[in-house]
Amino acid sequence: MNKKLTRILKISIPLLLGIFLIWYSLESSTPQERENLWQSIREANKFWILVSFLLGTLSHISRAYRWKYMLEPMGYSSSLSNRFMAVMAAYLANFGIPRSGEVLRAVTLTTYEDVPFEKGFGTIISERVADLLILMLIIGLALIFQTNDLLAYLHNQNINPLFTFFIFLGLVGIAILGLNLIRRSNWLPFKKIKELAKGLLDGMKSILKMRQKWAFILHTIFIWTAYLIMFFVIKLSIPETTDTPIGIIMAAFVVGSFAVSATNGGIGVYPLAVGGVLMFFGVEKHGAEAFGWISWATQTAVVLLFGGLSFIFLPLLNNRK
Template structure:
């Protein structure tokens, strides 16, 4: 693959490089940066985080203090969440007059998560491209369905974040009281008039920008995003099976929560933590996944370890928990990615065989004629 990239950039004549294509070089560098910068940032944060923990103690915990039955159950629940996502997507596509098989949709969803492990956000593009080609749909149609799906998931996460904050407000207050410097800093930030003056200036600037500078490239891009979000929202409202769509959404997010919660039971020292503690971990972990790093490696671990410290869990236990809970789901995604690779390859072989059979059949009919 690397040699193909090099050949596409440089013109080679009789073993001599005679010139290069700056546009292609720019694209190559962009692709490399998209892959390596998030990877290096995540790896650096992960290394920094665990370099301050006792890795020998974490190793002992992983070997002798974990009931891996609950980890396996967490992986099964994670698999169910991906299947529910595929079934929900099927409802959206039916609204567009397309009814793909569940197998095709699960392949698209599994492949999306596997691709995102390589390059953040690329999985969504692959998912759109795969289904658009398979079902002979326009890329824009498939993308519209994913935008509406993401909008629904974002609203769900915002709702869960607000609910968790209010339910666990006392816990957060008690935690901040242990660190008076942080509490004082937050209080100063909230009470200073400069914060609200800056917000007013920012709002005024945005209003001016979007009303007076409509031809600006960034303004046009933001307007396009807002337009797509509104289109996605209308698509959900116009669905014939809105109730089923909402039920699948609840099922997806319940599975996301449950796959983390059951991991508590794998650790003897964490079994006392309840549903609300799991909600706090779940919300903080979900928010950290918004950072474009492969698999959330680094940010997710930091969020989970920080959240567990609120409930008095030691840093080594918290570090082991983050490793196992995250690692098991990454293992699941890798296995599903391998399955998708073979499944899509078999699909292509069948399509080629069917195309060849149709060609041979048409030739025979012509010969007989």
């Protein structure tokens, strides 16, 4: 299979999967269920949707601001506007090519702020590690709040968390073996990989050299608190979910966090996954699905608006570069 066809398939398959899931969800519903869903979306309280939109925007600004704490130890400075536009352009790129955003984000800073790609990309990896730790904490809290029901949901969906954990450990083991092989080899391609890896490692280690560690930690907490609250307030916009306990909302948030990477921008998968969790815990179908769609649409609107503007204004505001 040639490389061009492989790239096309990597882009099109997740997108087609998302479109299929949307079609299947609507096709498998009765006309009355579809009408109830549209009614719930139409009648949702717009004030809370706006609050969610603003919180999403603030979280992205905070992420862009936090990035400077990892760049400074390596001697690089950059403008907040360029970092913010790089972040938003990266999120928008993920709608076209899943997981391409991190690369584009590093490339953007290389282009407009002269930060070497491998070092910028290394800081993004470190940032993802910090975010993963917070997500693990949220998963832990969700388990504490809703242990029995969440385990029952996973069992009902034939998902074995222990099996997933062992797969993760296996992948980590394979990665370590591969890195050791590359480190000991003198083969020219491996030498180039080692040079790239050294730059990545410098970027990743910047998190340990930060002068303002507490500021970085506070921004990380704010980012994820904003994520949670922007998700939580959507429940206030729909009558069927207003009284839903926080433990159930957190469980839906966790599932949505993993579902968003399954297709381009979570299209199709995210609303169905979030709605499925809420329905499992007893929320009416149209209210649960409306929650999933409104939550996804609000997050997507933030990315489409600011990501689109970023692609336009990055070259305009940096025309001298």
